[in-house]
Amino acid sequence: MLDGCSYWPVSLLFPETLRFSAGPGLEDRHSSPHMKCTITGWDGPRVNRLQEVNVSILAFDVCNEYYKGRIMPSMFCAGKDEGGLDACQGDSGGPLSCFTGTRHKLAGVVSWGVGCGRARKPGVYSKLQQHILWMSDIISQLCGCLYLDQIR
Numbered sequence: 001m002l003d004g005c006s007y008w009p010v011s012l013l014f015p016e017t018l019r020f021s022a023g024p025g026l027e028d029r030h031s032s033p034h035m036k037c038t039i040t041g042w043d044g045p046r047v048n049r050l051q052e053v054n055v056s057i058l059a060f061d062v063c064n065e066y067y068k069g070r071i072m073p074s075m076f077c078a079g080k081d082e083g084g085l086d087a088c089q090g091d092s093g094g095p096l097s098c099f100t101g102t103r104h105k106l107a108g109v110v111s112w113g114v115g116c117g118r119a120r121k122p123g124v125y126s127k128l129q130q131h132i133l134w135m136s137d138i139i140s141q142l143c144g145c146l147y148l149d150q151i152r
């Protein structure tokens with residue numbers, strides 16, 4: 001959302017009934033380099049079945065080199081150096097979850113990229129951990145039912 005002062009590519013959409021279940025484990029370690037993760041999304045308007053692809057988190061320095069310094073600490077990249085596996089137009093805002101040994105944890109949100117599946121142009125994701133305080137604040141203002149200690 002652009003408000004003239006700051007830029008945070010995350011918004012919260014609320015269904016009629018709200019169930020927020022982030023659980024423990026939103027730490028940065030769930031977006032660590034080489035972690036195996038899964039992206040899900042619709043990949044644009046012509047697909048009528050949810051798509052899924054497995055990717056790996058890339059090192060921050062590698063990602064920042066590919067994007068010439070445009071990657072902020074609130075972002076990370078996932079994909080393959082040689083391309084081929086990626087989120088695409090229509091997937092923005094969708095989840096990237098990483099397997100932690102016992103279950104998948106939501107680690108990021110599809111943000112942007114250059115093309116789809118291009119070599120040395122991995123998908124860029126917003127780190128969920130960077131926005132958890134903001135999300136908690138918005139949700140508690142709307143329903144008065146969520147406290148930060150419930151989502152850590």
